[in-house]
Every structure is written in C-alpha cells, then in structure tokens.
Amino acid sequence: MSENQFVSNPIFYSDDKKDILISKSNTLIEAGFDLTLAEHDLMTLAINKLHKQGTGNHEVFITAQEFAVANQISESHAYQQLKATANTLLSRQLKFQLYIDLDKKQNKEPHAVCVVPPKHGRYETVITEHNWLQSVGYADKSGFIYLLFSDPLRFLIDKTGDAYTNYNYSKTIDMTSFNAKRLYELICKWKDLGKTKSMHIDEWKEFFGVLDKYPKVFDFKRRVLEPAINVVNSQGEFTLTLKQEKVGRIITHFQILIKKNTIENPTKCTKTIDMFDKPTDTFIRMSEAQLDTFASKLADLSEVQAMANVGEEMPSFKARLRSMLKDPEKQKKLTPYLAQVGFKSK
DNA sequence: GCGCTCGATTTGGGGAATAC
DNA sequence: GTATTCCCCAAATCGAGCGC
Incomplete structure (x- = not known):
C-alpha cells in the first residue's frame, strides 16, 4: 500500500470494530524484549494490521485516530504517543530462539531456519537478537506513523502459521x-x-x-x-x-x-x-507399539517438554508420557500435539 | 498538536526480620 | 554470621486528560 493510497483510505480500526483479534507467532510471544506500553500496543496493532492487509510487503501505516479507537484513549493523547514512539522504536531490540534443521543445512536445502523444532529432532537452537524495525517515520501533518519491519520480524510474522497464539486485543486495553x-x-x-x-x-x-x-x-x-x-x-x-x-x-x-x-x-x-487444532475429548486407543513410539516422539517436542518436572530424566519422562497416553483423562493434555509427531487418527 | 499537570506505576536504596 | 525475604520511603518515569 502506498502512502497516497493509505491517506485516501486510512481507517482500519473504527468504533464499529470493537473486537481486534490478535495473532502472534509463539516465538514472538516468548521472545525477550523491553518496550513501553505504547510501543508494545503499537507493535501489536501493526502486526495485526499487517496480517489483515495481506499485501505481501511489510510496511504499515497507523493513524492517531485508529490508535485512539483501538486503545480507547483520546486522539490528542494518541498523537503524542505515536510521535514519541516514532523517536524510540527504531532502537528497540528483541531476542528470540530459532531452530536450525540440520538435515536441510547439510543438504543445503532452503528454509533450514524455523520457528518450531523439526519433527525429526535433528536440530540446533540459536539465540538471535534483532531490531524490531528497519525504518519508522511520523507524519506530523496527517498524524500517522509509518513502520517498516526488519527482516527477522518479517520472518516471524510470516511464520505465524506454524505455531501461534490468538487473543482479543480489547481484553488487554485496561491493563496499564x-x-x-x-x-x-x-x-x-x-x-x-x-x-x-x-x-x-x-x-x-x-x-x-x-x-x-x-x-x-x-x-x-x-x-x-x-x-x-x-x-x-x-x-x-x-x-x-x-x-x-x-x-x-x-x-x-x-x-x-x-x-x-x-x-x-x-x-x-x-x-x-x-500446528493444528482438533477436538480433545475423544480418547484414542493405541497399541503397545504406538504407545512406545509416540511417547518417545512427544518427549522430543519442546511444547511437551514443558510438562517435564524439574530435574526429571528423559527415560522417566517418556514413561510418564506413555502412561498419560493410556489414561483417557490425561491423554487429553497430549492430544493437541499428536498430529505434530505424525499420529493419524482413523 | 502542544504544553502543562496530576495520578499511577516503576525503580532503587536502606534496614529490620527471618531462615539456615 | 550470612543470605534472603520483607517492608517502607522517596525519586523517576509513564499514562492520561485538559485547555489552548
């Protein structure tokens, strides 16, 4: 979207759109960074708007009017915040973990870097640090901010489909x-x-x-x-x-x-x-061999590893997952991850 | 939009109380 | 005795509203 196109049709968030559904990559949710409240709100809305625009590029324009409506603050305060944020956002950084698919790296295949661990389990983790934005500008006359996301942020935003978290922005606007x-x-x-x-x-x-x-x-x-x-x-x-x-x-x-x-x-x-979304209230009866196989695969999944007790050794963790898979109640906790490790229900 | 003000929140320091 | 937890206070920063 060009600046002229934007100025001719600037309103994205308006009073008749109370619910703003945010979708963020889990990697971004768990990334380490320190922003002011206004900066965080702006980046959240910008990411949301980028998804909705679907134009393929990574630039966003947000007006003070939109920012005011989305956050339910006065327009004059929104002008102040956007202007102040334009001065600070360019230097803001974030830190997050990525996974290097060793098979793809060895075979020199593209897309060796991913935001979730490869299913085969052969990967290295790397902590990366980046700027949020490549460029930022504030148009005093028109009262809008222009944001161009950095390449790493583009990557995270584009990869949202792999593992992501949704929430309603309106539920957070009272948080100070x-x-x-x-x-x-x-x-x-x-x-x-x-x-x-x-x-x-x-x-x-x-x-x-x-x-x-x-x-x-x-x-x-x-x-x-x-x-x-x-x-x-x-x-x-x-x-x-x-x-x-x-x-x-x-x-x-x-x-x-x-x-x-x-x-x-x-x-x-x-x-x-x-990765996927399925009902979790149907018990899946597995064979003994399946129990062994999928308990082992689940144990290698980072999301499932969060269930491990502090200091719990892998063999004991696998055994516990195996017993959870046999229990109709406990299996529900693992069902969301089964497709990720290749399980197909009949 | 700007400048100002006010209240809320965040931050840092000091010291007492408590646990080992 | 030392490390940690807890409480209190003051200063700095931030968020928000108002008048112009």
Whole structure:
C-alpha cells in the first residue's frame, strides 16, 4: 500500500470494530524484549494490521485516530504517543530462539531456519537478537506513523502459521503495565495446559527484558511478576497462581498455574493453536507399539517438554508420557500435539 | 498538536526480620 | 554470621486528560 493510497483510505480500526483479534507467532510471544506500553500496543496493532492487509510487503501505516479507537484513549493523547514512539522504536531490540534443521543445512536445502523444532529432532537452537524495525517515520501533518519491519520480524510474522497464539486485543486495553500485557499473552499461549513451563529466574527476566535489573530475586518477584499477575487476575478471565521452586533457600524457578474463570465463546475467545487444532475429548486407543513410539516422539517436542518436572530424566519422562497416553483423562493434555509427531487418527 | 499537570506505576536504596 | 525475604520511603518515569 502506498502512502497516497493509505491517506485516501486510512481507517482500519473504527468504533464499529470493537473486537481486534490478535495473532502472534509463539516465538514472538516468548521472545525477550523491553518496550513501553505504547510501543508494545503499537507493535501489536501493526502486526495485526499487517496480517489483515495481506499485501505481501511489510510496511504499515497507523493513524492517531485508529490508535485512539483501538486503545480507547483520546486522539490528542494518541498523537503524542505515536510521535514519541516514532523517536524510540527504531532502537528497540528483541531476542528470540530459532531452530536450525540440520538435515536441510547439510543438504543445503532452503528454509533450514524455523520457528518450531523439526519433527525429526535433528536440530540446533540459536539465540538471535534483532531490531524490531528497519525504518519508522511520523507524519506530523496527517498524524500517522509509518513502520517498516526488519527482516527477522518479517520472518516471524510470516511464520505465524506454524505455531501461534490468538487473543482479543480489547481484553488487554485496561491493563496499564507492559509487564501485565506480556504476561497475558504468555498465559494465552499456555492456558490449555493449565500452567506455564517452569522457567529459571533469568529466563523470566529475559522474557520481560530486565535481565540486567533486580539483583534480588524478591525484588523481581514483587515488582515484575506479582504486579503483572495481579493485573491479569483482576481482568477476570484467568486466576493465576505463582509457584516457586527452591534449591535450599534460593529461588531458582518460577511457574504460573492457570485457572480459566469463564467458558469462552469460540468466536471471540483467545486461543492457542500449535500446528493444528482438533477436538480433545475423544480418547484414542493405541497399541503397545504406538504407545512406545509416540511417547518417545512427544518427549522430543519442546511444547511437551514443558510438562517435564524439574530435574526429571528423559527415560522417566517418556514413561510418564506413555502412561498419560493410556489414561483417557490425561491423554487429553497430549492430544493437541499428536498430529505434530505424525499420529493419524482413523 | 502542544504544553502543562496530576495520578499511577516503576525503580532503587536502606534496614529490620527471618531462615539456615 | 550470612543470605534472603520483607517492608517502607522517596525519586523517576509513564499514562492520561485538559485547555489552548
């Protein structure tokens, strides 16, 4: 879309579109970065708009009017925020993990870099750091911001179809802290499992972009984790409980337990989808050989590895997955991942 | 849009209490 | 005695609204 085309038809978010369904790559959801609230809102809306435009390029125009409507703030404040954000966004960075498919790399095939682990399990992980944007501009006269995403961000946005999280943007507009919004996105990703994966304190700090802050664990907990949890709890959709793991007296890991408070409307709900989406209430009876095969394959899947207990060895984890697959109730937790490891139900 | 103001939130520091 | 947790306070920063 050219600037002239945009100016002639600028309104994307309007008062009659209350629901803004956001779809973000899980890699982006779990990436480490630190933005202001306005910057995070703007990037979220820009990614959403990019998907909706479907023009194939990676530039977005957002007017102050749209930003005001989407966030339910005054237009004058939206002008201020867009202008201020235009000055800071170019220097903002994010860090995320990618997977190198070793088979493709060895055979010099294209697309060796992916956002989810290859199913065959032969991959290397690499932590990458990038700028969010390649260029940004603010049009004072017309009151809109222009964003051109960097190549790595284009990659993440294009690869959203592999593993992604959906939620309704309108449910986050009352959240007044960046940390709360980020936590809400993470909770939307993990809500079907009823808990996040257990993460080391440094992983949590990285997630919130505060790795070099809060030398005291307690300060990180009280100033980042607990306030964010309180905001998400007060929003009403989830009840979150913080679980901490200690070695002796030292807190090493945090995990958040998630309880859904409402039955969601499937047309409006936030929803996490990894690779595929299937009903999970039908028990699949497997042969002994299938149990062995798929317990082993599931154990290699990063999303399933989040279910492992701290310090749990792989053989024990596989055995536990095998027994879960035999249990009609426990199998439901694994059903969403079975197709990912090649299981086809009859 | 700009400048100003106000309230809320975030952040850092210090010290007391507690656990080992 | 040392490390960690907890509480309190003040300063800095951010979000939002108002008048022009």
